Amino acid sequence: MHNQRSGAFEVLKVLLRCTAVDDCTMEFVLQWYKSRQRRPPGPIGLPFVGYLPFLGKEPHKTFWNMRKKYGDIISVYLGSKYTVVLNEYKVAKEVLGHPGSLDRPRDLFKHLGHVGFVAINGERWLEQRRFTMSAAKDSGFGKDYWEALIMEELSNLVQKLQQQKGKAIDISEDLLSSFNTSLLSLLIGRRLGKDEVDKLHLSAEYSDVVLTETGQSNATSLVPGLRKVCEIFKVAGHDKSRKVILQFSSFLK
Numbered sequence: 001m002h003n004q005r006s007g008a009f010e011v012l013k014v015l016l017r018c019t020a021v022d023d024c025t026m027e028f029v030l031q032w033y034k035s036r037q038r039r040p041p042g043p044i045g046l047p048f049v050g051y052l053p054f055l056g057k058e059p060h061k062t063f064w065n066m067r068k069k070y071g072d073i074i075s076v077y078l079g080s081k082y083t084v085v086l087n088e089y090k091v092a093k094e095v096l097g098h099p100g101s102l103d104r105p106r107d108l109f110k111h112l113g114h115v116g117f118v119a120i121n122g123e124r125w126l127e128q129r130r131f132t133m134s135a136a137k138d139s140g141f142g143k144d145y146w147e148a149l150i151m152e153e154l155s156n157l158v159q160k161l162q163q164q165k166g167k168a169i170d171i172s173e174d175l176l177s178s179f180n181t182s183l184l185s186l187l188i189g190r191r192l193g194k195d196e197v198d199k200l201h202l203s204a205e206y207s208d209v210v211l212t213e214t215g216q217s218n219a220t221s222l223v224p225g226l227r228k229v230c231e232i233f234k235v236a237g238h239d240k241s242r243k244v245i246l247q248f249s250s251f252l253k
Helices: 002-037 059-070 089-096 122-138 144-162 172-188 194-213 226-232 238-252
Strands: 073-078 081-086
Touching: 059 073, 081 089, 144 172, 172 194, 194 238, 226 238
Parallel strands: none
Antiparallel strands: 073 081
């Protein structure tokens, strides 16, 4: 009789534990469902990795195609990070112009070193932006001197294109080179000389690193410590990217 009671008691404890686990699971599912109801529509994804495995090699095109099903504003988990994707210019302009959108991911630009006020948030960003615009105007931004620098670079680009005599060519590299030259000219107050081509190449390499490795859909931006591991073990060229970042930071200083 004693053994029967003991066995029944053990079964009862197991049932109570299962019931408690079921209640917790149900509560979690309900909270998750309620949170999704308050958020923009979007795909569910997988545990831990979210929708990352389904983005493909060109995430921007994947998001663009998703707008047919979910609309211009999509919510999605990239890894463990909840992300809102703005899929239309007017929507992006309206949202990014609102004070509530000033906060940026604090670690998004961390690997780029000192990038000025780009990585700060809120009121500090507004204050630094106002100061920068004021200082730029005082130094001639938008006036004849800076305009002349840009027009000179544009003239050189047009001459390069005219030399092709109507041939079909890929001008992406020439456009990037022209843009970087104009930007560096504005930063240092003069056009780069022929003996400073290495600085232009460094600028182009840095731009490529920023564009390819800073996106929110990049796994190294989402998984803490992954970028550092890739740099140490020289995975996917992250060690070379780190070298370019350090060289460009030294050049700006």
